[in-house]
Amino acid sequence: MNVGLQHYLIVSGLLFSIGLLGVVIRRNLIVIFMSLELMLNAANLSLVAFSRYNSNLDGQVMVFFTITVAAAEVAVGLALIVALYRKRQTAHVEDLTTLKF
């Protein structure tokens, strides 16, 4: 059996799902962010894999963009957590349900 594109994609898909799982079940905001990073990384993996197997480096360039976006999101997200923590002393999603229904 030859490792090919499909394998990478499956890994990527699984990793994506693991990240998604984290977002759905973890309740610490920071861990949720980490899970989001996993999802984005999963996407990156498929981009790189496609890039490799389609002989098209554009995919790798896109990974740069994704990383940058992820960094920006994380930065803003963490800043938000800091602000929230100052206000509410929590980073727990269950404490963030004043807006509902």
Place this chain on the structure above:
Amino acid sequence: MDSLSFVILLPLLSALLILLVPGNYRVIVRAIAVLGSGLTAWIAASLFFRFQPGHEGFQFESILPWISVGKLSLAYHVGADGLNIGLILVTGLVGFASVLVSWNIDRNPKLFYILLLLMIGGALGAFASLDLLFFYFFNELALVPTFILIGVWGRGENKTVAAFKISLYLTLGALIALAGLLLLHVSTGAQTFDVIALKTLLAGKPLSVTLQNWIFPLLLFGFGTLVGLFPFHSWAAEGYAAAPTAAAMMHSGILKKAGLYALLRVALPFLPDGAAHWLPVLAWLCLGNLLHCGWVALCQKDLNLLIGNSSLAHMGFAFLGIASLSVIGITGTVIVMVAHALLAPLCFALSGYLESQSGTVDLTRLGGLLRRMPVFGTLMVMGFMAGCGLPGFANFAGEATVLFGSWKSLPWIVVAASWSGLILGAVYMLRALRSILYGEERKELTAVIDLGWWRRLPFALLIAALLLFGLAPSLLSRRIEPVAKEIVKAATNRSTPSRVAAVVVTP
């Protein structure tokens, strides 16, 4: 500017003018409203009498291109024929009267008159429009004013519920009708809303029977709801009971007629096969209006509910005329529309004045008012007698014509209609008169004051118009008959010979 557009714009411009007046200059606000609506009424009347009955087609017509994008072309297109000239006249009159009876509005009169004038302008626009989208546009213009008028100046505990109910019902009806209009508009291929263009188009290439059988009920029930077709009527009486007098007048008298007008203008002539299929249904439903609503009116203790239900019962005659699909019946329907457009406002104005004096419209708490209010009493007797179809008033002319027109095709429903009009109508109207005016004077009602000279004007206006059209209904019928003929001609020109389309086919 042509006078038909002027008559539409005048109330709207008056509303705009009032908008610019600071709210605390009440006299000026009132003056503008009275002048604006009075002038409107005057021009509407002059249009009516300038209208030349014998001529074919539309008069006072004017077109202003509005939208022409792609295949869509819409125009502000107004014109008058026998079908709407009477309605335009009564809209002017009732609008003027409704402004006049609003003398006791103390709370935020500025907003009140703006909304009222919007209603008047909208109604006039709806009747004058020959572009169906404009018709819809103008007709819906009254929706928000109705809601706010009922909410802010309405009466009774129930006013909020009533305001919502009337708004939702009317919107639902209007939207269903709009769906029908859009379907019609799209199906013709030419993608126009212009009545005349649609007419030529459909005369040459009628829609398929299936399509017609779909569009017609949309229009029938959509517009029917606006009129209070049984069983979509429960908004009406309740809404009118809660509305301030002027709004109840405008709505029950004028805006309700827009649905009937549209049925006559659009549904019948454009969808002959649909009409063939659905008019029997309408005939049965109008029984609901005639008998059910009549009976409901019979046991009302609240005068406004009584008038409201009676007005629904009267609508049964209009529907009956439509269902008969005969020249006489449709002429009668239009006469009924005009007559009822005067009658219902008259009744509500009377009830409004009564309430302003006695503080109640509960029939069990009134009595013996004729002694202190002879003029009011006389007017009330006249109005209510007109309501139970007394000859001399326009209602009789219309109702009798409808009966004549429908007798051949729908004899049993005519029997019901006669029962409703002659018996039920008389019973509840007389019951009301008996409890309000007759009997011994009540101690708690000795403070009432009769109508002063100026207060009589709106009543006199409406009664005079009712008498005019009652004594000389030919004023109306001469104008209406040619149109009625055209409608019947178009509506009987169907592709299937008879009612074969008994089963609704999915498109």
Place this chain on the structure above:
Amino acid sequence: MNYSLIIVEITAVLIGLGVLMTDLWISPAARKGLGYAAAVAVGCLLAFATGSLAPQHGLGFRDSFVVDDLARFFKAFFLFGAIVVILMTVEFSSRIASGLSEFFALVIFALVGMLFAASANDLVLLFVSLELITVTFYILTSFQRNRLASLEAGVKYLILGAVASAFMVFGIALIFGSANSTNFRVIAAHQTELATSPVFLLGLLLVLAGLGFKIAAFPFQAWAPDVYQGSPAPATAFLAVGSKAAGFVLLIRLLTQAVPQITAEWSRLLVVMSAATIIYGSLCAIPQRNLKRLMGYSSIANAGYLLLGIVAMSRSGSTAILFYLGGYFFTVLAAFTAMSALAEHIETDEIAGLAGLGRRSPFLAATLTLSLVSLAGIPPMVGFFGKVLLLRSVFESAPGRPDLYLLLGIAVIGVVISLYYYFGVIRSIYWGGSTPNLAPIRTSLGTKVALGTCIAGMVFLGIAPNGYLRIAETAIGGIDSAAGRLKSPALKKVSAHEAH
């Protein structure tokens, strides 16, 4: 590289930078003035962008950036929106603890994202500009960091936004993998064979999910009510107007330009989405007591109506979307401007707080009423004609697609329901509950101008829609012709490039 194509965007960035820089030198008191200056600057840019000096048509940056009528339409739209939002922010400034200038700058940077989105002809550019918009909105949403609701809204928006982004990136990856390009024109050229590729379809669906999130369409709508409620009013307004419109321009480009054949196959999906969005938004709005939250649900419902235009899959459908967005623009801005102006006088966002407004400020009451009326789709306001156009476009496409009739029925029901809750607000304004405080509310001249403009816009578009409709029609005509140019030399260049 034809840099002149992005001159508007560059200028916008410069204005944003300028605002940030200027802030360093001016006193805090002058920050409102900075806001006006920024508004004026964006105004000039708007004048330029709609004028003849701006790039008219063109394709650049490896075909990833397109300037056509649609792009120009939306650029004007976004620029105009930004101006009103900036003015609104000035009115709202008392509610923003610190960083007013930054708020202006961020609005402008979000605007930049929208400007790029309007021209995006490539999934990468789509992604990047959307991220610029979204990340900016994370910050704008949580801008009132002394209000827990604002922070909470920010966090929610951020996490859900990031999830959506992740799905979108994954989708883009899949599309990139199966089409070997991210360019819309290339995809459009190969859509017949791509339509058979499950990976491509999955990728497209994931991108659709991401865009669905932006426009708050069911089932990706969950964030909207919370975020609308928590955000500062100007941010909400911009979110409702700008972000949603950006989502729609991208949807139009992607679904009707890049993959029209595939979209046609997805009729059922779109019908269900549209119907569910309308129903969900309308139903949930009924019991709402908070005006901003109500607007959140209303924005969901409106997304549903806008989707009707996509469902129609026709030129008139897209035109209707554009028209509707224009009306929605004025309407929502008017409502939120009024709410911003009220923020100082009425402590709460609750609808009940509006009680007595009809007497306290007839003008604000009227504005709010008119905008609600327009949202409800009642003439003479623009919302009416917009809905008519949308419904009409669906009717046009309905023959042969019976499920569209069902959708129309649902849309009608939705309108009726929406009337119920909008009128509930009007009710509060004019005769709601007890009104302990009847102090008149005065509004500043700036607000009056902004509100006046919005009302004029609503009414004008409602009663004289022809000119605007023509513009919208032209804008949509532009993409059709762009699709007709698919076999242009540029395409060959792309293919050649792949070999590199």
Place this chain on the structure above:
Amino acid sequence: MEHAAVLHAVESGSKIQDLAWMILVAPLVMAVGTTLFVPRDRTLAAVFNIGGVILSFCLSFVLFCVFGGGSAQCTPFEWLPIAGLDVHIGLHIDPLASLMLLVVTGVASLVMIYSIGYMHDDRSYPRFFASLSLFVFSMLGIVLADNFVMLFIFWELVGISSYLLIGFWYDRPAAADASKKAFLTNRIGDFGFMLGILMVWSALGTVDFAVAKAKLAENPALLGSMAGIAGLLIFMGAMGKSAQFPLHVWLPDAMEGPTPVSALIHAATMVAAGIYMLCRVFFLYTAAPGWPGPLSMLGDLSAATLISLVGAVTALLAALIAVQQNDIKRILAFSTLSQLGLMVMAVGLGAKAANPSAAMFHLVTHAFFKAMLFLGAGSVIHACHHEQDIWKMGGLKAKMPITFWTFLIGTAALAGLPPFSGFYSKDEIFALALETNPILFGVGVLVSVLTTFYMSRLVLVAFFGAARSESADHAHESPGSMKWPLVVLAIPSLMVAWLPLGPFLSESFDPAHPVHLGDIFFGPFNHNPIAAFFGFGAALFGFSLAYSLYWKAAKDPLPTQLGLLSKVMRNRFYFDEIYETIFISLHNLFSHIADWIDRWVISGLMVRGVSGLVNLSGRALRLVQTGNIQSYTFFFTVGVLLVVLLARK
């Protein structure tokens, strides 16, 4: 125009036309003028309205003299010109109409003059006269109408005038209720009338009398199977107005109105309108009988026969009831009912002989003497300070001689004693009955006996004997304005039948029939001695019976003698109660059911149900928005799944 074809060419056509229009319009002008311009001025109101009616009377007299027995149709003006339903307002003058004009305007003039005195103290004096004028106008409209719709219009106007006048004293609950009842009962009749008109119109294609008559004359079977139904439905109108069984219940109650009103409207003219109308549309009843499928068992029985039966029943029933009434006006009211029944019977019987003149003849004589009787009763009531119970009167003969003598003349006429007018007119009916239907003849004679009996009872109790109450004791003769009309009315009551009215009237139906002027006075005995002697004998028998029972009686001996029957008679055979339970309760029941449906099914179940459901689903659905980020992500994921699933084919 169609009716132009049948318009009789009259030499003085245009003048006749103007005259007729003026007769019709004069009272209306006065009524409207009074209401609008002199609603307060008593004298002016009285002068105007009496003047108007007298003017009409004079013009009618001129018309009668000039035009004599000719007939004409005046140029109509269009009321509702629609193709197929050409309704116009036009006047139809023939002997029938000109005679009726005289009767109506004549009686009305006298009644109005009488009212000057009778109503002198009432505050609503102008309103009274205006209403009376309005009535006269409406009544003249009926008389002159040349088509069904116009007839119906004035028919309704008469109804409303009657309503206004019965309820004249609106603050008396009894009067208010009576006016309502009268109007509604009439409306039931009108309901049938309207349907009848519709049927005739749809069969004949016209509403014009002349055209319809001509068409039917051409083809008597034109009405086809609907002939019977249409005839009966039209008759329903007459049933309402002329208070025929079973719609008779309103008339006694209508006595709550002022007495002059009772005299004019509910004795002389309006109630006779039904008879007049039947004569006017007599051509319908002479047409070939026919019944639709379900009623085919009626076979050759014509509508006219049924009508005569209804008349006979009414006559008998009312006479029986009258025997046990004590209110002077009610006795007269039931007597009116009874006489109307006779007239209706006569119309029905006349159909076979194709001549309704007997009914018309009796109508005319009855109008005069019954009006006089009512006015006399009014005079008595006026004198006794509004006491109406005959058992509280007595001995009035001496105190009010003029009233007494005129009343006596009226009684004699009503009882049918020769040579008073009633004898001749009644005799024609008896003769007709004897010729066509002996059973009904028997009924007629029985009614005649009863009539004489209760009238004698009235006279004996009220005018003879001793005064039984204070008010009767202090009674004195009424003022001149009330006296003189009585005297004037006494003349036609006595003599009107000496004129050749019957033959004159029959001319309009059978112009070939010769007029025997000399025959008139002793005519009956020559012409049909059996009928005449029976009539005469019945009167005598009735009187002797009454004399034996009531001469100087202090109280009514009959209740003890008749027992239960008397009670039933006194209570008018419980018709009101029966109607109360059947008709009114049924409608109330329907009304409450409809209201219940409206409230609970339509408003409640449907509207509130739907709105509640929507509301509830909104409330339920929003619970999805838990506010929890994780559930939102979860929904997002599910959403993606959903989208993918939906996108699959």
Place this chain on the structure above:
Amino acid sequence: MPQFTDILFFGLAGLVLLFGLLTVANPFSRNPVTSAMFLVLTIVSLAGLYVLLHAFFLAAIQVLVYAGAVMVLFLFVIMLLDLKEEEHRRLKSGILAVGSLAVVAFVGILLTTLLKAKPTASAVAGRLVEGDTVKLGTLLFENWLLPFEILSVLLLVAMVGVILLTKKDLK
């Protein structure tokens, strides 16, 4: 040595998934720090996969930016806020089950799609392109300049935002 890279792939892929799983659902610890550590490991393993895919520059960036900068940021915030573990709050098993179910369903769809497809449809497949710095740089600044520049604005926005959100209240 195709065989060797295959083994390497499976090893690295296994590690990526394992560490990923441990990041989000560590049965032994729900401490964010632990999660962060496993995230670092996931990222480093991913970098290994990148190397296998001849994306050398990316692999380096992955380690530098992610494992270096981003993770430090995470840890910094964790430490700054002294976040407690969430272990004293019990996991709601219902949420867990339903959430996992949804994710599993998603995985199902994803995998069936990927397995069904032949994603190597491209004509030029197989031709190796090295992800070296020069080529990437050229691509980035020639073809993808516009997104790159937009991202610079994005970073600026993030910067402004972070400063605004975290600064102490100053009026």
